[in-house]
Amino acid sequence: MASASSGPSSVGFSSADPGVPSCASSSASGIKRPMASEVPYASGMPMKKIGHRGVDSSGETTYKKTTSSALKGAIQLGITHTVGSLSTKPERDVLMQDFYVVESIFFPSEGSNLTPAHHYNDFRFKTYAPVAFRYFRELFGIRPDDYLYSLCSEPLIELCSSGASGSLFYVSSDDEFIIKTVQHKEAEFLQKLLPGYYMNLNQNPRTLLPKFYGLYCVQAGGKNIRIVVMNNLLPRSVKMHIKYDLKGSTYKRRASQKEREKPLPTFKDLDFLQDIPDGLFLDADMYNALCKTLQRDCLVLQSFKIMDYSLLMSIHNIDHAQREPLGNETQYSVDTRRPAPQKALYSTAMESIQGEARRGGTMETDDHMGGIPARNSKGERLLLYIGIIDILQSYR
Template identity: 40%
Template sequence: MQAQFNSIMQTQFESIRNLFGVQPGDYLVSLTDTPHEVLENPGASGSILFLTENKRCIMKTVQKKEKALLTELFQEYYNNLVQNPKTLLPKYFDCYPCKNRKITLSVMNNIFPTSIQLHQKFDLKGSTYKRKVSKKETSKKSPTYKDLDFMKKHPEGIFLENKTYDTLFETMEKDCKLLESFKIIDYSLLLGVYFVRSDSTALDRNDANDFPSGATLAWTKNGDRLALYMGIIDILQKYDAKKKMEHCLKSVITDGKAVSVQNP
């Protein structure tokens, strides 16, 4: 049986693609070239993720309530993209319900570069309860670590130039205020870390332009140079009655401030 997908807001999503310079022909190739690579989903949502053949886009299955939330927040979300071009929010290029199957696919940008191999990946929520990578995940070729793993691997943190830090903080603040206004929770900061070789020309010039698009240059306390790739993911979950109950139950087991489910 062939699956037929139609955009829920064709004109609006086309505006987003135009905003970020996505050419119609390139976008069509992203969607239609096969095979798509199935990605491991480190989250608990149960969604299926696909990486397009050209590796420029991520396709992800979304639930009915997530599709409804995307529609609800779209105008404010779009305004944020226009006013805050350095936004870390996912860039949704379209959302396609399937006519003859109970499935909806969202299409968004791939945060990570395709021309270099990242050395570390982290899914960070700012919490510590059960935020350690599983043995199963560590056995993978490219595992996605969590908050406690980040604290272990980077105990002194990661350092940014003052101007870079201020810009990044301002961007995150705007993004999070938008999510808070819609009572959205349980999102993560997806962080990719690339350790710059000591013989790299970018090391001397401190130039992010020498790396694939989207790099933020940083360093460790030991002076190791880093190129960071980051974005906020999983933004389609509201703080509803189910999440309130989850927070209450987890707060009985551990400190309520340590769990990821929080009232926005």
């Protein structure tokens, strides 16, 4: 890790910075926590229904009574069609009315002159603001064929961890994109947010805010299942040793016992203060870039009247990983090979704060892998994977 001329700074997120989740000032992810079973929490245990997420009699995950396999198939069929049809339309500037367009196509199981036959129940697929989202994807260097290949060439992978709201999460097989089910109000809010989001990204694509690449709806069994496609903050090819959801608040900000029993729990602010009382060491330039990005992003969120967001921080301990025996992996480190260079620009935490877009290659070194280099108070080398999450809720 490069050090500043004055040496590495003992730095953290200052609580004096308005709206910036507070971290502290210098220490560890050499944290010894009693880890629960390494077996995913779904295995062998009957899963309770959380929100719209449930399990059918065969043990398969369902969402609004649609099986996960049927939902994945519908998503891939729908995205293949909508991206293909969009490619026939000439490129042009985004107009105000583009933010409010909704395109809809019916997929009967027997097929039609526009859609292929499939073995799922009939469904309808809606695409929101297709021209606007095409622009967002282009802004981040995502070509239509890359978007299609990532999402539709291989089966989507369902992630075991669901949100507290019962959202379903899928990741593309190349680790590039996350697909998340969202509630009606969240999808509605994203639609309202799009013009301002467009303006903000135009001014500065280097941000820790979520990168939204598509908003869709699968209508099946009389239910609307809304999904959003986003950048993947946490590559599965990098083992995460500990993870925090930080709000800069301490009121009821401790992970529940149920959360702690998961293979990779999401800890909260009080846990962070207990585990890492001295904070984290970052290089001075890296710290300044991170603070500048966070402060700017928080001002954007404030302008949209968004309050209930979090800073997700996942930590990979390089020194711990080098001591761990090969094959000692969890569901979060399923692939020990080097991750392929990501297709999207500004998609990693490192790029988001430095703004150094790749040109014909990858800026990720063997040491960084897209993470922000840091150290704990023991001097152990860390990689921080950071992003702002849960922005689709507003307070009026």
